[in-house]
Amino acid sequence: MKSNMSLYKNMLFIENVGKMKLVFISLLVLFWCLLDHGVFGESVSAMEGDPVTLHTGVTTNQQEDIKWHFYDTRIAEITGDLSKICTDVQCNEGTERFRDRLKLDHQTGSLIIMNTRTTDSGLYHLKVLSSSRSEMIFNVTIYSFFAVGEDGVLVFLMEGDSVTFQTRVKANQQDRIRWYFNSTRIAEITGDQCKICTDVQCNEGTERFRDRLKVDHQTGTLTIMNTRTTDAGLYHLKITSINNERDKTFIFAIRGESLSKYISLVHANPIINGFFSFFFLFTCILINIQHIDNFFKNTICRFSIG
Helix, strand or coil: CHHHHHHHHHHHHHHHHHHHHHHHHHHHHHHHHHHHCCCCCEEEEEECCCCEEECCCCCCCCCCEEEEEECCEEEEEEECCCCCEEECHHHHCCCCCCCCCEEECCCCCCEEECCCCHHHCEEEEEEEECCCEEEEEEEEEEECCCCEECCCCEEEECCCCCEEECCCCCCCCCCEEEEEECCEEEEEEECCCCCEEECHHHHCCCCCCCCCEEECCCCCCEEECCCCHHHCEEEEEEEECCCCEEEEEEEEEECCCCHHHHHHHHHHCCCCCHHHHHHHHHHHHHHCHHHHHHHHHHHHHHHHHC
């Protein structure tokens, strides 16, 4: 009797767990669909300095009164007859947060934020008043670049910018400093400066960087000028002294590059693992936001499952 009761309880427990899983999955799918259709607002992402346009969806602004708020502060307004047009300080009579960086499309009322800054991140509230009233919230996120490489950090820049990888050596007197791009030696300097080489002088191979490398003679810090998409990858630093040898790794990525390049780095290199690999991939998503859909479909599931 007790065994039958125990069996019944186990079956009931399994059935309830199955129902809970089904409810959870259903809620998750519902939330994703609502998010995808903009019920909770639209998310807009951009890199610092890039313009951002927030669209009203209005075809022609004839009778509408369109207002834009950044949180609770009105930052722009336009009426259909154009009798009233204002942006930023003209609207709120307060601090000029955007400093002549806002523009309104006179036909649609869409808001354009130019020369964006990280401080522009936040919630933008759109109100369209006509015979009816409609509202929409935009969640804007502005990401910034890292211009200097620290120990093992990710470095994201625009193509054409310069990037500097620091050695943290104050004065190179006895150290031997070597730089590698993936497995190819691209720069070397000794403390007595009896040996200094960059690119083809070091590896006697293809001149990948073509006079775009500089090594600081005091610290051994490496600078890559006029960066290109082909420069993206792993940079490995080796500092050899009398007593020990130190290693550092830098990951350099070009904004807008396909994620496949960086995904392959994660899978192919044992130095990128654990939490750092997740952080690396997540940061790639943020920087290469235009690739997020394909990344989610093709990579996140595989990466999570292993």
